[in-house]
Amino acid sequence: MSTPYAKLPAWADYGLIPLINLSIAFVVAGFVVMLVGENPFRAAVILVEGAFGKGTGIAFTLFYATTFIFTGLSVAVAAHCSLFNIGTEGQAYIGGLGIALVCLSFDSVLPWWVIFPIAIVAAAAFGALWGLIPAYLQAKRGSHIVITTIMFNFIAASVMVYLLVGALKPAGSQAPQTRNFLAGAELPKLNWVIELFGAKIRSAPLNICFLLALVMAFLVWLLIWRTRLGYEMRTYGHSPKAARYAGISETRIIITAMMISGALAGMMALNPVMGDQHNVAIDFVSGAGYVGIAVALMGRLHPVGIVLAAILFGMLYQGGAELAFEMPAISRDMIVIIQGLVILFAGALEHMFRPYIQTLFASLSPKSVGMQTVKGTGA
Amino acid sequence: MAQAAIELIGIDKSFGAVRANRDINLEVARGTIHGIVGENGAGKSTLMSILYGFYQADSGEIRVGGKPVSIHTSNDAIALGIGMVHQHFMLVDNFTVLENIILGAESDALLKKSIAKARSELERLEREYGLEVDPDAIIEELPVGLQQRVEILKALYRGAEILILDEPTGVLTPAEADHLFRILKQLKEQGKTIVLITHKLREIMAITDTVSVMRQGTMVATRVTKETTVGELAELMVGRRVLLRVEKGESEAGAIKLSVKNLTVKDSRGVTMVDDVSFDVRGGEIVGIAGVAGNGQSELLEAISGIRHAVSGEVMLEGKPIDLTGKADPGELRDRGLAHVPEDRHHVGLVLAFEENENSILGYHDDERYLKGPFLNVDAIMADAKDKIEKYDIRPGNPRLKTANFSGGNQQKIVLAREMEQDPGVLIVGQPTRGVDVGAIEFIHKRLIAMRDQGKAVLVVSVELDEIRSLSDRILVMFAGRVVGERGPDATEGELGLLMAGVEHQEAAQ
Ligand SMILES: Nc1ncnc2c1ncn2[C@@H]1O[C@H](COP(=O)(O)OP(=O)(O)OP(=O)(O)O)[C@@H](O)[C@H]1O
Ligand SMILES: [Mg+2]
Numbered sequence: 001m002s003t004p005y006a007k008l009p010a011w012a013d014y015g016l017i018p019l020i021n022l023s024i025a026f027v028v029a030g031f032v033v034m035l036v037g038e039n040p041f042r043a044a045v046i047l048v049e050g051a052f053g054k055g056t057g058i059a060f061t062l063f064y065a066t067t068f069i070f071t072g073l074s075v076a077v078a079a080h081c082s083l084f085n086i087g088t089e090g091q092a093y094i095g096g097l098g099i100a101l102v103c104l105s106f107d108s109v110l111p112w113w114v115i116f117p118i119a120i121v122a123a124a125a126f127g128a129l130w131g132l133i134p135a136y137l138q139a140k141r142g143s144h145i146v147i148t149t150i151m152f153n154f155i156a157a158s159v160m161v162y163l164l165v166g167a168l169k170p171a172g173s174q175a176p177q178t179r180n181f182l183a184g185a186e187l188p189k190l191n192w193v194i195e196l197f198g199a200k201i202r203s204a205p206l207n208i209c210f211l212l213a214l215v216m217a218f219l220v221w222l223l224i225w226r227t228r229l230g231y232e233m234r235t236y237g238h239s240p241k242a243a244r245y246a247g248i249s250e251t252r253i254i255i256t257a258m259m260i261s262g263a264l265a266g267m268m269a270l271n272p273v274m275g276d277q278h279n280v281a282i283d284f285v286s287g288a289g290y291v292g293i294a295v296a297l298m299g300r301l302h303p304v305g306i307v308l309a310a311i312l313f314g315m316l317y318q319g320g321a322e323l324a325f326e327m328p329a330i331s332r333d334m335i336v337i338i339q340g341l342v343i344l345f346a347g348a349l350e351h352m353f354r355p356y357i358q359t360l361f362a363s364l365s366p367k368s369v370g371m372q373t374v375k376g377t378g379a
Numbered sequence: 380m381a382q383a384a385i386e387l388i389g390i391d392k393s394f395g396a397v398r399a400n401r402d403i404n405l406e407v408a409r410g411t412i413h414g415i416v417g418e419n420g421a422g423k424s425t426l427m428s429i430l431y432g433f434y435q436a437d438s439g440e441i442r443v444g445g446k447p448v449s450i451h452t453s454n455d456a457i458a459l460g461i462g463m464v465h466q467h468f469m470l471v472d473n474f475t476v477l478e479n480i481i482l483g484a485e486s487d488a489l490l491k492k493s494i495a496k497a498r499s500e501l502e503r504l505e506r507e508y509g510l511e512v513d514p515d516a517i518i519e520e521l522p523v524g525l526q527q528r529v530e531i532l533k534a535l536y537r538g539a540e541i542l543i544l545d546e547p548t549g550v551l552t553p554a555e556a557d558h559l560f561r562i563l564k565q566l567k568e569q570g571k572t573i574v575l576i577t578h579k580l581r582e583i584m585a586i587t588d589t590v591s592v593m594r595q596g597t598m599v600a601t602r603v604t605k606e607t608t609v610g611e612l613a614e615l616m617v618g619r620r621v622l623l624r625v626e627k628g629e630s631e632a633g634a635i636k637l638s639v640k641n642l643t644v645k646d647s648r649g650v651t652m653v654d655d656v657s658f659d660v661r662g663g664e665i666v667g668i669a670g671v672a673g674n675g676q677s678e679l680l681e682a683i684s685g686i687r688h689a690v691s692g693e694v695m696l697e698g699k700p701i702d703l704t705g706k707a708d709p710g711e712l713r714d715r716g717l718a719h720v721p722e723d724r725h726h727v728g729l730v731l732a733f734e735e736n737e738n739s740i741l742g743y744h745d746d747e748r749y750l751k752g753p754f755l756n757v758d759a760i761m762a763d764a765k766d767k768i769e770k771y772d773i774r775p776g777n778p779r780l781k782t783a784n785f786s787g788g789n790q791q792k793i794v795l796a797r798e799m800e801q802d803p804g805v806l807i808v809g810q811p812t813r814g815v816d817v818g819a820i821e822f823i824h825k826r827l828i829a830m831r832d833q834g835k836a837v838l839v840v841s842v843e844l845d846e847i848r849s850l851s852d853r854i855l856v857m858f859a860g861r862v863v864g865e866r867g868p869d870a871t872e873g874e875l876g877l878l879m880a881g882v883e884h885q886e887a888a889q
Contacts, residue, residue: 226757227754228745228750228755231755235730244727245727246741247712
């Protein structure tokens with residue numbers, strides 16, 4: 001059922017409300033920091049400085065953000081077709097398998113700029129395939145996509161463990177990972193861009209996948225709002241009955257949307273695998289798929305919002321790591337709590353403060369406030 | 380005059396550039412029925428939504444029972460004894476009737492107790508006003524007429540003293556509407572105040588004590604009903620004389636374009652909704668299907684348009700069969716010249732969250748005109764949307780506006796414009812003028828007749844007997860899934876009414 005919401009001016013809708021949600025998350029996180037006996041203000045300074053203070057910090061922040069842009073876009077594409085793809089995690093993991101196969105086969109013979117496009121296709125194809133099966137089950141058998149994609153995350157994890165301790169592991173190695181790729185499968189770094197602005201960088205993993213992520217964000221915008229396919233996905237997303245009436249095949253649209261979503265998820269693996277680690281290791285996705293859900297919700301399913309939200313989460317990852325390092329009382333787990341609070345307030349409780357702000361706006365200037373029927377997204 | 384139950388003084392309301400209400404004054408006396416009429420988009424629903432706390436007026440004052448009040452939410456309105464039955468129902472589709480009625484008025488933390496209490500209260504209300512509905516029925520399985528009763532019960536359950544009804548009869552048959560009016564009169568006798576928005580001037584004349592006319596956001600006149608006429612009201616609304624019944628020449632029926640043979644359709648629960656129905660529609664004629672809502676007309680339309688699976692039978696479009704397995708591609712049928720205006724514009728015919736221009740291509744979005752390769756040709760779509768807006772006088776004329784923000788009648792015009800402008804060979808229309816004002820009805824009827832005169836086959840399903848009678852060259856009456864009779868356009872209302880009630884049918888069966 002839709003709820004009537006007063007319509008706010010765009011700046012309040014897209015700027016003020018996320019800002020308030022974020023502030024609340026940080027205030028609550030501040031209390032948690034106080035509980036463990038640390039000064040929350042100093043913690044905040046360390047976090048922000050850690051993320052943006054130095055060149056290295058910025059590079060790490062953007063490196064993490066790259067990962068989250070891919071997963072956020074993946075979740076958003078499916079969501080526009082009203083499919084809740086929780087399987088981004090597994091699709092990214094399997095995407096890594098595709099990349100591993102390409103890199104291990106070609107890294108001794110081809111240069112990076114030949115391998116990269118092949119790896120992009122492989123990552124996308126493997127991720128898409130992992131999205132296809134749940135999509136097929138939903139479209140043809142009515143198995144709910146939320147359930148099947150979660151199950152496929154587990155299957156992906158098992159498959160990858162099986163391969164990483166078996167076929168993909170170099171003989172004699174103890175570590176559950178592939179051999180390190182040769183120079184042919186290493187992507188160029190982007191650190192020099194940041195250095196252009198005068199910041200110093202020690203070593204940071206920021207690489208050209210960041211640019212690829214921005215290109216994909218643009219392409220997703222194009223897809224959703226400017227193509228026939230995107231139109232059909234949105235139609236189905238808003239009203240399956242209208243889609244049926246309009247002659248849009250339910251099976252086709254579900255499968256297509258999920259494959260695109262899976263492909264974007266798979267491409268996420270390029271960033272850590274080819275840009276940073278230069279191997280495929282066990283559990284390399286480490287929750288980025290789930291963060292993608294929060295990023296997509298916070299970004300209001302719009303690519304621009306997703307890029308901004310991804311940078312915010314990149315900041316939390318990078319600044320959080322610094323914080324754990326600087327303040328011994330704050331453990332790694334505490335950082336997860338802070339991230340969780342941001343997800344809670346900015347994602348899950350997105351609409352919590354909205355009614356109050358609307359009332360406020362209504363009493364300040366009744367003229368600017370109309371009413372609108374908004375379909376609750378997410379929350 | 381008795382004491383005023385509601386006074387609205389100098390109400391102003393704008394949505395961006397659209398001034399939906401300007402300086403509106405309205406006074407409704409206690410214990411009376413007050414009608415509000417006006418063109419689509421005149422601002423009627425907006426005004427009532429302000430009274431009900433859905434919108435805030437930009438300026439102006441509201442008084443209830445003589446006291447100035449400020450109504451910020453519908454809860455404020457309910458507390459003041461104001462209840463509203465919306466033009467578009469606000470029910471939770473997959474809840475039961477009872478659950479919907481207590482929604483938001485649960486009195487205890489434990490649902491079980493509230494439900495038991497609500498059940499006995501509901502039974503009392505049902506008895507008192509003759510508003511029978513099965514409390515345990517699921518809303519989405521109820522016909523619209525009954526869904527509306529649930530809305531009324533909901534308001535009464537919350538103790539409404541002032542009841543606002545926004546186009547309550549848009550979805551009802553004459554018999555159901557009569558029943559509703561008996562209920563309203565009964566409510567009035569008990570001292571309740573009723574505000575009734577409707578496009579049907581006959582209803583205004585039949586039931587209201589006073590009536591106000593709105594035009595383009597302003598209140599242009601208020602009359603005592605007994606002292607005015609339908610003609611005067613129509614003229615006040617539109618600002619010109621309106622033909623209340625369109626003129627049409629003899630039909631020149633040509634070849635059969637749509638042929639339905641022994642069609643049987645069951646719903647998801649296996650109940651037979653369309654039972655062995657056969658008829659033809661020829662080019663150059665309008666065939667009207669009359670019947671009380673819920674007698675299989677919706678299912679019939681859906682099966683013909685390829686959306687719904689039919690158990691058996693055959694439908695031929697221009698001599699070629701339509702796939703009735705439920706897997707037909709409506710897009711392909713459109714290419715073959717079948718256009719369909721669905722009854723349910725909100726869930727089927729439109730995507731309310733879309734911009735107007737996006738809806739103006741729904742179903743035709745794979746047409747080359749609107750595409751550039753895989754991309755939407757935004758310029759072409761906009762130009763096309765503007766064109767239709769102009770031709771069909773859709774207001775406000777902004778193709779970028781979200782469809783949900785158009786008034787009900789204008790939403791209907793968006794669908795009609797889209798389907799009629801495709802120049803189809805066969806047009807099937809469900810409830811062509813539901814929620815549409817007199818001026819627009821005249822326009823739509825003229826367009827339908829013009830299509831007929833161009834040799835198209837037109838099939839119209841409507842619960843409006845007047846509409847069926849003034850449009851159709853042949854009238855089929857449906858009852859309990861069967862076609863129980865065929866009549867010419869000169870059939871009397873009484874005759875059709877009996878058929879619709881299944882009277883003749885039952886006699887024949889005995
Ligand atoms: N939330 C909104 N945002 C923008 N414009 C709106 C909104 N609600 C209504 N309008 C506009 O205000 C005007 C009045 O609309 P309203 O729904 O009150 O008309 P109405 O008289 O009830 O028409 P109808 O008979 O078709 O139901 C219309 O032009 C409509 O498009
Ligand atoms: Mg209205």
